[in-house]
Amino acid sequence: MPERPSVPSSHTVLPDAVERIQREQHTLLASAGVGIAFMHGQEIVRCNERFAEILGYASARELAGCTGTSLHPDARSFLRLARAARTRMLQGLTFRTECQLRRQDGTLFWGDVSGRLIDPQAPGEGSVWTLDDIDAQRQAQALLNTALRERQLLFDHASVGIIFMRRGHLTRCNGHFETMLGYGPGELIGTSARHWFASAAEWERLEQNIARQLTVGLSFEGEMMLSRKDGGTVICEVRCKLIDAHDPDQGTIWITDDITERTQAQAALAKVHEQLEQQVRDRTRELSATVEDLHREMADRKRDQDRIYWLAHYDPLTGLPNRTLLADRSTQAIQLARDNGAPLAAIFLDLDHFKHVNDSLGHRVGDTLLVQIAKRLRSVVREKDTVSRIGGDEFVLLLPGANAHGAARVADKLLEASRQPYQIDHHELTMAPSMGIALYPQDGMDFDTLTQSADVAMYHAKLDGRNTYRFFTPEMRAQSLRALQLENALRRALDRDELQLHYQPQVRIRTGRVHSVEALLRWNHPKLGPISPSEFIPVAEDTGQILQIGEWVLRNAVAQLKAWRSAGLAELKIAVNLSAIQFHQPQLPDLVSQILHAAAVPPDALELELTEGVAVNDPRTATETMDQLRSRGVRLSIDDFGTGYSSLSQLKRFQIYKLKIDQSFVQDLDHDGNDRAIVSAIIRMAQALGMQTTAEGVETDAQLQFLRDMGCDEAQGYYFSRPLPPGEELLDFLKGRA
Numbered sequence: 151m152p153e154r155p156s157v158p159s160s161h162t163v164l165p166d167a168v169e170r171i172q173r174e175q176h177t178l179l180a181s182a183g184v185g186i187a188f189m190h191g192q193e194i195v196r197c198n199e200r201f202a203e204i205l206g207y208a209s210a211r212e213l214a215g216c217t218g219t220s221l222h223p224d225a226r227s228f229l230r231l232a233r234a235a236r237t238r239m240l241q242g243l244t245f246r247t248e249c250q251l252r253r254q255d256g257t258l259f260w261g262d263v264s265g266r267l268i269d270p271q272a273p274g275e276g277s278v279w280t281l282d283d284i285d286a287q288r289q290a291q292a293l294l295n296t297a298l299r300e301r302q303l304l305f306d307h308a309s310v311g312i313i314f315m316r317r318g319h320l321t322r323c324n325g326h327f328e329t330m331l332g333y334g335p336g337e338l339i340g341t342s343a344r345h346w347f348a349s350a351a352e353w354e355r356l357e358q359n360i361a362r363q364l365t366v367g368l369s370f371e372g373e374m375m376l377s378r379k380d381g382g383t384v385i386c387e388v389r390c391k392l393i394d395a396h397d398p399d400q401g402t403i404w405i406t407d408d409i410t411e412r413t414q415a416q417a418a419l420a421k422v423h424e425q426l427e428q429q430v431r432d433r434t435r436e437l438s439a440t441v442e443d444l445h446r447e448m449a450d451r452k453r454d455q456d457r458i459y460w461l462a463h464y465d466p467l468t469g470l471p472n473r474t475l476l477a478d479r480s481t482q483a484i485q486l487a488r489d490n491g492a493p494l495a496a497i498f499l500d501l502d503h504f505k506h507v508n509d510s511l512g513h514r515v516g517d518t519l520l521v522q523i524a525k526r527l528r529s530v531v532r533e534k535d536t537v538s539r540i541g542g543d544e545f546v547l548l549l550p551g552a553n554a555h556g557a558a559r560v561a562d563k564l565l566e567a568s569r570q571p572y573q574i575d576h577h578e579l580t581m582a583p584s585m586g587i588a589l590y591p592q593d594g595m596d597f598d599t600l601t602q603s604a605d606v607a608m609y610h611a612k613l614d615g616r617n618t619y620r621f622f623t624p625e626m627r628a629q630s631l632r633a634l635q636l637e638n639a640l641r642r643a644l645d646r647d648e649l650q651l652h653y654q655p656q657v658r659i660r661t662g663r664v665h666s667v668e669a670l671l672r673w674n675h676p677k678l679g680p681i682s683p684s685e686f687i688p689v690a691e692d693t694g695q696i697l698q699i700g701e702w703v704l705r706n707a708v709a710q711l712k713a714w715r716s717a718g719l720a721e722l723k724i725a726v727n728l729s730a731i732q733f734h735q736p737q738l739p740d741l742v743s744q745i746l747h748a749a750a751v752p753p754d755a756l757e758l759e760l761t762e763g764v765a766v767n768d769p770r771t772a773t774e775t776m777d778q779l780r781s782r783g784v785r786l787s788i789d790d791f792g793t794g795y796s797s798l799s800q801l802k803r804f805q806i807y808k809l810k811i812d813q814s815f816v817q818d819l820d821h822d823g824n825d826r827a828i829v830s831a832i833i834r835m836a837q838a839l840g841m842q843t844t845a846e847g848v849e850t851d852a853q854l855q856f857l858r859d860m861g862c863d864e865a866q867g868y869y870f871s872r873p874l875p876p877g878e879e880l881l882d883f884l885k886g887r888a
């Protein structure tokens with residue numbers, strides 16, 4: 151309040167001075183920034199315009215005469231203020247307060263009120279009051295207070311640690327941060343960040359990094375490992391920022407969030423996740439292994455089924471269809487031929503003397519040979535034809551669309567192909583086939599009949615000299631029945647003593663003397679009568695019975711020779727026919743020695759007649775066998791010479807003792823120049839190689855004369871004697887020419 155002007159006494163105050171003071175007072179009241187009012191008791195005497203303006207009155211005049219009560223929210227608040235003001239003001243002091251007042255429109259506002267008595271000694275003179283509208287200020291303060299309270303609440307109750315740092319030292323932090331690091335209230339104030347940082351090196355690295363970030367106005371965010379008071383560690387997610395980007399001296403605020411549990415939980419979760427993934431991977435691997443196993447099992451099963459099917463339908467050795475598959479294909483082919491009226495042929499093929507290969511060279515060579523033969527058969531026919539193996543050395547070829555002409559062409563090609571030798575190890579082998587051809591429908595309307603017919607025709611090809619083919623004829627079936635009959639009867643022939651040996655003398659042409667006889671087998675069946683060896687020997691060979699029969703012949707012939715020698719024919723020798731199958735028996739040399747030894751007959755008294763074919767298939771083994779026999783003293787001759795394939799080199803190597811000129815050349819000597827040429831050539835060749843010659847089937851004097859002229863050593867034939875049983879007639883003949 152303005153100082154009370156010193157008022158001159160009435161008798162000294164000039165009127166113009168009063169006026170001036172009033173003017174000054176008026177100016178003061180008008181220009182004052184606060185409201186000023188003069189009160190007398192509780193009534194406003196006078197006030198300035200600002201006072202009226204604050205209280206919402208249009209002019210100061212309106213307030214003149216108003217009581218102080220009307221300016222307060224209620225009478226009580228007015229009286230409370232009045233009492234407080236009076237006490238102070240009576241002491242001559244200025245009363246000052248902030249209180250709520252009422253504007254003219256009834257709204258309340260905060261005012262800053264000051265009052266002073268004009269004369270504390272004379273309170274009745276009134277008082278002067280100043281009023282300032284601090285409502286906006288109070289509201290701002292209230293907002294500020296609220297904000298500060300809220301901030302403090304946040305600070306105190308935040309679930310993150312909040313730190314204020316200045317120049318590397320903590321100036322303030324909340325309880326959460328202290329609790330997080332295990333410190334008591336205020337314990338961390340003034341500590342360096344290093345104090346609660348787990349690793350010094352890490353802190354130095356981070357400190358620089360943080361400083362760099364903050365300097366360029368960025369905030370820092372990262373994970374840190376902080377150290378607890380008790381030595382434990384806390385993993386924190388930290389965000390750090392300058393409090394005032396323009397004034398680094400204001401320091402930094404750090405928000406730290408304890409993520410230890412979260413990190414551990416995340417690590418545990420990651421571990422569980424990894425374990426789960428591992429389990430999933432393991433399970434997936436197991437599943438894929440199981441799936442693979444299943445696939446493999448299915449493939450194995452499929453392979454097994456294929457294999458079972460294959461084994462049921464194919465020959466494991468050659469890979470050719472077997473009888474079952476042949477039957478299937480034949481049935482289909484017959485059906486097709488019937489539907490289309492097309493021709494169809496079956497060829498039954500049997501290898502000639504295949505058994506010799508097995509017996510002499512072993513089954514491995516035999517099997518290899520069969521595989522090569524199968525390939526060759528397959529290469530001869532067309533794709534749509536079937537080549538099947540139905541037995542050891544038996545093949546059936548099914549030729550859809552082939553008539554008699556076509557089948558004959560195929561058979562010719564097969565014969566042609568078979569002439570090429572097979573090379574197995576060091577063996578060079580040739581294997582001729584005998585074939586029978588049957589045609590649909592005339593020779594069979596179904597698979598069984600058709601193949602049986604072809605089989606019968608094949609049998610006849612064998613009878614007709616082998617290495618050829620024959621078409622089936624109805625007559626053949628009857629003859630086959632005969633062969634079957636012979637086969638069965640032959641099994642019992644030895645036991646029933648139905649076999650007998652006849653002997654035919656072999657006469658030295660120059661002297662007319664008999665040096666040896668040939669043993670020739672005879673079979674007189676009680677019901678079938680006499681059966682020619684030409685008919686039953688092939689049956690015995692085919693069925694393998696020739697081994698037993700051949701041994702019987704050898705024993706009996708040697709025994710008979712022994713008897714004759716004992717009866718005075720001391721120099722007599724004997725020739726025994728040896729079937730190729732016998733010759734290829736590995737134990738033959740031992741058997742021969744044992745028989746000769748048992749009969750006490752010298753080995754050179756025995757001559758074994760072999761056919762040219764024995765050496766064709768396997769000359770090396772044949773040579774070995776011959777060497778063995780010869781080394782034991784036994785003589786070897788080649789029977790039916792001229793009909794086979796002997797080569798000069800072979801003859802020389804085999805060291806054959808004698809060549810027996812086949813009777814087919816001898817028979818026509820009288821009128822066939824070719825035969826004469828052949829016979830004379832054979833004799834000259836034998837002489838050149840140091841071999842003896844015997845002409846077979848000599849029936850006439852002219853034949854004998856020619857043979858003598860040519861220098862043939864021996865003759866055998868009806869001209870001298872038919873083959874005779876070992877009786878008196880023969881003995882007389884032999885003694886007469888001994």
Ligand SMILES: Nc1nc2c(ncn2[C@@H]2O[C@H](COP(=O)(O)O[C@H]3[C@@H](O)[C@H](n4cnc5c(=O)[nH]c(N)nc54)O[C@@H]3COP(=O)(O)O)[C@@H](O)[C@H]2O)c(=O)[nH]1
Pocket residue numbers: 654668669670671682683684687703727728729759789790810813846847848849866867868869873
């Ligand atoms: N493996 C064996 N084969 C044998 C044996 N015994 C005989 N055979 C072979 O059988 C074929 C036929 O023999 P066979 O009916 O006995 O005929 C022989 C003679 O009887 C016959 N021959 C003799 N002289 C004449 C003649 O002047 N004219 C004429 N038409 N035929 C005659 O020739 C056959 C001679 O045989 P071979 O000297 O062996 O050639 C025959 O191939 C016999 O080899 C045996 O035990 N085992």
